[in-house]
Amino acid sequence: MRAVWAASGKLDDPLADLRSDLFRIPEVPQGWTKVKVVAAGLNFHDIFTLRGLGMFDLKFPLILGNEGSGTLEDGTEVVIFPVMGNPDFQGDGTLDPDRHFLGELTQGSLAEYVVVPERNIVRKPKDMSFETASVLGVAWLTAYRMIFTRSGLKAGQRMLVQGSSGGVATALIQLGRAAGMEVWCTGRTEEKRALAMKLGAHRTFLSGEKLPEKVAAAFDMSGETTFKHSMDSLDLGGTLVCCGLHSGGMFAGVDLMKLFTQSINIHGAYAGNKEEFEKLVTFVAEKKIEPYISKILPLEKAEEGLREILEGAVQGKIVIKV
Secondary structure (H helix, E strand, C coil): CEEEEECCCCCCCCCCCEEEEECCCCCCCCCEEEEEEEEEECCHHHHHHHHCCCCCCCCCCEECCCCCEEECCCCCEEEECCEECCCCCCCCHHHCCCCEECCCCCCCCCECEEEEEHHHEEECCCCCCHHHHHCHHHHHHHHHHHHHHHCCCCCCCEEEEECCCCHHHHHHHHHHHHCCCEEEEEECCHHHHHHHHHHCCCEEEECCCCCCCCEEEEEECCCCCCHHHHHHCEEEEEEEEECCCCCCCCCCCCCHHHHHHCCCEEEECCCCCHHHHHHHHHHHHHHCCCCCEEEEEEHHHHHHHHHHHHCCCCCCEEEEEC
């Protein structure tokens, strides 16, 4: 089958060992199923893989791709829940010590076929496009968990998104607006802030700009660079939800006095569980949300999309059609 894969991980030159070539179709163990891929979303996680970085030791060669949509052998249209783990684990799957993304310990979705556990299959809504379904697995699932599970927000409350154009940021904007929140965003450039307004943000601000009013929840994907601003922007009893550190740096200082005197809540978010994913798929379908997809590329041009992600030039999501 045709596939896009990493021959090895190169920390300083992640695209050096990227391959677009023929790859053997993975075997289908008992309890697993084969999906003919129609569309797959690209993620920054793919860049981590190309750098050789992951929560587990990566075994190369490794097909990239952490999310996707397609069809089963009987023609059923499906979307893949991307978080895999121990089938015997009880409770919130995001807390499973063995949890991992599709394409991390298994071959990924940037191929004509992908093999996944049957429990990771969710039926695609009839009126949802394969392109929309293909991007819900990572950034959109993370954004859904951030808003609906971790933040405690209710319709009408004000939220701050640190960023305006990335995959998680655009998902937060679109989901927040659809859920009835007052959505504020920051952005480094006028172009990025304009995109946020186009997607439904009510107000935008320069990165680091002091806000005219406090917010009930702040969503932070950048980490060290924006963490203090997120904390400073919160109202009494507010909540900060963090899902990344794209600005670099592993540690962000926390004002402990502010933390306890203002009853601030800080939560991390790692993707979501199966129940949240199913609710996300239903919510997107019922609200008729069209995730912001900036580019659709054929499988043979996946490197172009990965390079945009690596260079920080991508807005929203890039989809690969197989």
